[in-house]
Amino acid sequence: YRRAWRIVELADHPAVGICLDSFHMLSRGHDPAGIADIPGDRIFFVQLADAPLLTMDVLSWSRHHRLFPGEGGFDLADFTARVVAAGYTGPWSLEVFNDTFRQTDPRRTALHARRSLRWLEDAVARIAPDATADRPDIAMLPDSAAPSDVDFVEITAEDTSAVEELLAQLGFTPRGRHRTKPVTLWTAGEARVILNEQHARGRAPRLAAIGFEVDDAEAVDLRLHDLRVPRAYRRTYAREERLDGAVAPDGTEVYWAQAADEGDPAWVREFEHGEPPRESPILAVDHISLTQPWQVVEESTLFYTAGFALSLDSRTEVPGPEGLVESRVLTAPNGAIRIPLNVAPPILAERGSERVLPQHAAFRCADVRALARAARARGFQPLTMPANYYDDIAARFDLSDAFVDELRELHLGYDRDAAGEYLHFYTETLGEVFLEFVERVGDYSGFAAGTAPVRLTAQRGR
Template sequence: MLTSIATVCLSGGLVEKLHACAAAGFDGVEIMDADLIAAYESPEEIRALCDRLGLTIDMFQPMRDIEGVSDDVFAENLRRAEAKFDIMQRLGTDLVLVCSNVATASVDDDAVAAAQLGLLADAAAARGIRIAYEALAWGRYVDDYRHAWRLVELADRPNLGVCLDSFHILSRGHDPAAIEEIPAEKIFFLQLADAPRLDMDVLSWSRHHRLFPGEGDFDLTGFLAHVQRAGYTGPLSLEVFNDTFRQTDVTRTAAHARRSLSWLADRTARERGTWADRLPEPQRAQGIDFVEIGGGDLDAVDRLLDRLGFAFRGRHRTKPVRLWTAGDARIILNEQLRAERPRLSAFGLVVADAASAAARADALGAPAVYRRSYAGEQELPAVASPDGTEVYWNDAPDGWLAEFEGGRGVESFGGRVDHINVAYPWQDFDEAVLFMTSAVGLDAEPPADVPGPQGLVRSQVMRSRDGIVRLPMNLAPPTAPMPSRHIAIRTGDVIGVARAARARGLDFLPVPDNYYDDLAARFALDPELLATLRELDLLYDRDDAGEFIHFYTPTIGDVFLEIVERRGGYDGYGALNAPVRLAAQRRAGVGA
């Protein structure tokens, strides 16, 4: 698989972008005219830099509004084109993108457009240059790839072909199946972009809201399958206009982009039943092995877990690490991480083949994590997620328990990890979704917006298909503090756990009385249950499938716990209670 990326996808100057693309493992680049114009390096210097970096310059993008115009306008367009052909020869690239005309001065006449494309191709042929003609989704008269192909056929020049762009095709709802009718040698280039389904004008949608493959709602695997069946063997290139990506770190965004192509190629190969471009087998998470809280001083977390009813299972025999359990829920406190404030630093997943899971993540460019281990200790492969949270895989989930010694043997309440709620800043969110999908093997549910005291919090739940592993991800408004992360423990008797924890002196996140007045209005609850909920600061939700009762602990550093009980088939997270929780945490001085 050959990979390429348009320089418009990335932040920074052209030289920075090229270094980032090479570091991410791309084979080539599309150079945007605007990037070259703003560079102080000459075309010859850019060409030499690409040679040193091992990058091919796959395409140049300077050509707009060429065809379907009057003779005098076309003469000026040819003059402009000749000047750009000079630049291309200095760059050492032989392919130029020509987008369909969007100007109001153009004419709706295929014969005129085809004739002018043919003349442009003749001028390019004299320089050894090929032209890839692309139908823009907002083109004045040519906005469908099938129309673009008809014009290319009509012009009938060997150096004139089409460029297929997934956004321009899928955003308009065009059927990509007809791609297979285009001869492979006439598909000169392929550009890929994902996007969310939005109800807005297509130009604004394209210029601001494209995403890398795997992050939006387009069927890119089906699209790519059609292109491959047509016989295309050229680069898979990304052209993603996105305001976020053009503001974030160029090296990290390039790595993120490269990962998206690996994911897309792997998924398409699996759906087509082919072996080329396949990565190691994806490992479906079978359960949560442990959750880790890291920090330099975790005594307050020890006290919280003790009062909550967790059992202390001992200290690690060689490291400053402690283990607390509640039934099958395992929380590790790691004081090797000298973080200023306690934070959710890692989690482990149970899989069938840990080595294969790690190999797949490595092939997707996820950085490996190393932790020192001694003889007789279980080694768990791990990688770092986009924000540094470490993800471990374990195919022998009880193997490391014997490494902890000196536990008190006290019984805990029965529980398991219900979900892990994590948070990301706005610039990392889409990358995190792709990472959890591609490397961790979770599926993304439709996002939802939760109102908070400082704006809407976007929530995206990532989960295993059976729901055993759930990872709600929160994105706070750009001006709000980062949301705290939390671990939700599921039990069969949340009221009993709450009463016992209260008896041990644990205070919960306080819930305002107004909440319970509203609860009484929304649900015809038994008065005794409502009184219990109010007494213990418990929150409640109900749907047609069942009930949900939960409470929150105070926040320590950047982490807190939630104890939940699901009754019947309730599958949600108490979304209507989230604004109450966010407001209560803000009142307690905790970030959103």
């Protein structure tokens, strides 16, 4: 672009200007600082695209992997802020080429694009307040911090009795039935599971909604409204707590409520005739793993990052019996929110069966081995791990025979890295959902990616 600007300078004609393209500049590692040398009135056009950071042929990267702002690895906010600071006031073009947008509904894509530009406006206004002070077209979104914790997970089904039996075996406490709806609440520690039979005729169990605790519910509501995110509706009667919600691109409903200063949130009081909470080795929700149809995963990433200030922590690919499962992890700064978004292998999409890859909620435990033994005494049967899995981890981690025998007996998975250890077990899949129970030792922050292929294979055999 420096050479292009030199040509414009030499031409020295008011009808000759320069077009700046974020993809071509940032994909080649060019420093955008030189934009400051270009007068704003000589920048005639700006093309914007984000992209994942890949090592590949630039032409293929350009034609198949461009993303909307905020979805990739480029510092697009910095690039855009420099263009604004140079004095550019012309049009901004989204030059996004990828295989998804060529196959999806253009109206939905347009709304997705608008949301990404609104995110970019906010990011630029925050990092370049001087350059945007006199630009009413570049405004910040309403402030809202990332959620402070998971409020609840909700499983919906026409008949939730099988899930109730499972939760009882695992030591959850039935806290009662909602006073006006066919909905029950089960809790263990700070973990809350809602079982909802309303409007679920013919549905097998599925993870239908999640709730976040936030420090300023009104600010989150204003932010989501400004982003024009579709809203979730639930009928609320007098003397019932209002829960604001939005619909994520994959159809999951996401709610937020003001965090309680202490104890249970206010909405828990709407559940009656239950048992008082009892002690449990289960502490809280550890993470929520959501399966994404291939055509919405980028949109979902933007939904959580722009709407709830989560950040994209990592990307990985996990081998499974049907092919590679792409997984990307979204997290809150305090680590209390962890949401892996998993994309089913293409062969499942071709069959129209992405949901063959079930969703799940994982619960953090103080002692997962004690939980596994207590649950077994109540009749619980975990997902059976194959015998050769334990031969493999014994060799990989140099574990004692006694410890491996205990893992094998309880069908526990195991992982370890430099920061700590991870012990966990899975339930059998009910409908489209299963549960996981985990113990993190030390500062382990992963998700046992080495166990996931074994789990996927074991589930496929059921």
